[in-house]
Amino acid sequence: MRVIIIGSGVAGLTAALDLHPQHDVLVLTKADASESNTRYAQGGVAVVTSPPDSPASQVADTLVAGAGLSDVAAATVLCEGGPASVRELAERGVDFDTTADGRLALGLEAAHEHPRILHVHGDATGAAIAAALVDRVTEAGIDLRARTTVVDVLLDGGRAVGVRLLDGSEITADAVILATGGAGQLYRHTTNPEVATGDGVAIALRAGAAVADVEFYQFHPTSLAAAGNFLISEAVRGEGATLVDADGVRFLLDVHPAAELAPRDVVARGIADQMARQHGAPVRLDATGLGRDFLARRFPTIDASCRRQGFAWDVEPIPVTPAAHYWMGGVRTDVWGRTSVPGLYAVGEVACTGLHGANRLASNSLLEGLVYGGRVADHLNADPADPLVAPAATDADDSVGWQVPEPVDLGDAADAEAYNRSDLQALMWESVGLRRTAEGLREALDTLRGWRTPEVTDAKSAEDANLLLVARAVTAGALRRTESRGGHFRADFPATDPTQAVHSGLVLAR
Known part of the structure; x- marks a missing residue:
């Protein structure tokens, strides 16, 4: 059986390795093989390693962070499957940091009950994982084609049967796996690399697949308020750094009892509110108490980046701002990665199993790619004759809180005009970002x-077409959810509505 995987991050490459050599695997990625959100993940991998920690504790933390919307079954799959997946990752060449006595070094991050964050070289976990998996794929002889842009999924009788490339050529397959990552380039400020343009969700929508929870976008509280919005990991606050206002006063103590270690959406909005009180000036992250030697040893990548941009963060607090970081929504799948289109799978950030609910728990993302990348391979390996049936979970089921996907018109208006990407990013940041209102969302959607x-003529225009479709979907989803929950905050509906504790869903109107 031939399987095409689109994307070369942790989810896609894990699936590729687990499918090979039982199947003919082809990995397509639009940039270099190592370029993905995985490469830029700093904090680490959240996984249970020993008591008193337990999978049940990690599930509980995931559910709390998910603001009442995390799917318990999906979270249980993640947390119970995590230890075996991480052991396999170590066997594939990822050398996690250890303490002086040889034990795994465990970090603590926001909203985790126990220290359970594994890391590599302090803050280079994603880069180490990406490099190791690319090496293993190369050694295995798996066909990996970089600089290859997929435009659409081929359909035959409603089933995915391959892909169409930018040059117009077509490649047939028995199954197509979307592992394209997120869509941070929707926003003016993002920690995501330039490749994160929502391609997989746009491709899935055009193929007729259902998407879910697209209104929930997580904004990382602390990116460096300088060119590039370099991510300042949650782990820095986990080690004791604090957030202070223009006068050097900690302000999050008045926002949440956990202050800097509160859930990400709480911290991000707290920072945004304080920045508004300061007329837009960034807040400051104070890590001076940790000392130069510790910062350089524990966070070498962040330390080097700060110093390159002229910030001696061991001497004075550094300016930080929230930035778009992770998309909880995506292509609706079950816990085996199956979408509502037979033959089409989705895994990793591009997918929505309901695992993250309205707000992802820190460092659950790399683990998701590992566990669910392996599960989609397990499913295909177990049933190669007829690997896909559209999951029943995309139908109405009040017991698990999934809505029937609503057909939504996301096409061009009759008098549509040309635009540029920076205009789209500015609009999304201002109207569909950390704070949203009905008026702003309606105007943004219009x-x-x-x-x-x-018209798709090159790689950039393909990305721009995808970004525009995804931006419309996110905005439509945000307009429909008239409450505040997790990564979705409506200033006109600031309270959480228990009756809306259901996963939203939409498909393109035909």
């Missing part, structure tokens, strides 16, 4: 539909 989908 504006987005008033922009003409670009």
Whole structure:
């Protein structure tokens, strides 16, 4: 059986290795093989290693962070499957940091009950994972084609049967796995690399697949308020760094009892509110108490980046701002990665199993790629004759809180005009970012539909077409959810509504 995997991050490459050599595997990625969100993940991998920690504790933390919307079954799959997946990752060449006595070094991050964050070279976990998996794929002889842009999924009788490339050529397959990551390039400020343009969700929508929870976007509280929005890991606050206002006063103590270690959405909005009180000036992250030697040893990548940009963060607090970081929504799947289109899978950030609910728990993302990348391979390996049936979970089921996907018109308006990407990013940041209102969302959706989908002639125009479709979907989803929950905050509906504790869903109207 031939399986095409689109994307070369942790989810896609894990699936590729687990499918090979039982199947003919082809990995397609639009940039270099190592370029993905995985490469830039700093904090580490959240996984249970020993008592008193337990999978049940990690599940509980995941559910709390998910603001009442995490799918318990999906979270249980993640946390119970984590230890074996991480052991396999270590066997594939990822050398996790250890303490002086040889034990795994465990970090603590926001909203975790126990220290359970494994890391590599302090803050280079994602880069180490990406490099190791690319090496293993190369050694295995798996066909990996970089600089190859997939435009759409091929369909035959409603089933995915391959892909169409930018040059117009087609490649047939028995199954297609989307592992394309997130869509941080929707926003003016993002920790994501340039490749994160929502391609997989746009491809899935055009193929007729259901998407879910697209209104929930997580904004990382602390990116460096300088060119590139370099991520300042949650782990820095886990080690004791604090957030202070322009006068040097800790302000999050008045926002949440856990202060800097509160859930990400709480911290991000707390920072945004304080920045508004300071007329837009960044807040400061104070890590001076940790000392130069510790910062250089524990966070070598962050330390080097700060110093390159002229910040001696051991001497004075550094300016930080929230930035788009992770998408909880995506292509609706079950816990085996199956979408509502037979033959089409999705795993990793591009997928929505309901695992993260309305707000992802820190460092659950790399683990998700490992566990669910392995599960989609397990499913295909177990049933190669007829690997896919559209999951029943995309139908209405009040017991698990999934809505029937609603058909939504996300096409161009009749008089649509040309636009540029920076305009889209500015609009999304201002109107569909940390704070949203009905008026702002309606105006944003009208504006987005008033922009003409670009003709796809090169890789950038393909990305722009995907970003525009995804921006419309996110905005439509945010307009429909009239409450505040996790990564979705409505200033006109600031309370959480228990009756809306259900996963949203939409498909393109035909």
